[in-house]
Amino acid sequence: DGGITQSPKYLFRKEGQNVTLSCEQNLNHDAMYWYRQDPGQGLRLIYYSQIVNDFQKGDIAEGYSVSREKKESFPLTVTSAQKNPTAFYLCASSKNPPGRSNQPQHFGDGTRLSIL
């Protein structure tokens, strides 16, 4: 079955450490997204990519970085510059970017990141 795979499910970060969250999709979707979810808040967009080798900052990109070297993969690095990284991180994909079509986003099951 096609879908989005996020790994690991749980991740712990030490002070001053960079960590990378994995996101892989086999849906042949062009667009991919990273969201941060905090309790009592909706999803906030960190980065998105509409095509390979291209990505754009979302609303809360500071302290994060991404790459899009392959269509299937969109890893997110949480850098030491992100002072409050504890959150649930969700990766999503869609056939076309929002607004250019009516395609919904498909989500992975998330990675929960905590500070040690």
Add this chain to the structure above:
Amino acid sequence: AQSVTQLDSHVSVSEGTPVLLRCNYSSSYSPSLFWYVQHPNKGLQLLLKYTSAATLVKGINGFEAEFKKSETSFHLTKPSAHMSDAAEYFCVVSGLNDMRFGAGTRLTVKP
């Protein structure tokens, strides 16, 4: 600019009674609207979507939503709640390269 407001952060119903989750949106365009459901420690699953066709949209698991342009609303309903419906629900507005999520409504279903 677009925005979406979910009017209730928490809704509690008894099993077998109707469910109403309220969503108002603001958009300068003709938006697409979505409802997603999220179970604990899981990703979001699409329940239904409105894309300028019929204003009454039927989704999975017996949910439906009605698009009311005059009221800028897209409320989610279900005639009879099941225990398995307990989850977080998100209303989403999409248009012109921008997608905005509501803050979510937590649905509790009492036996």
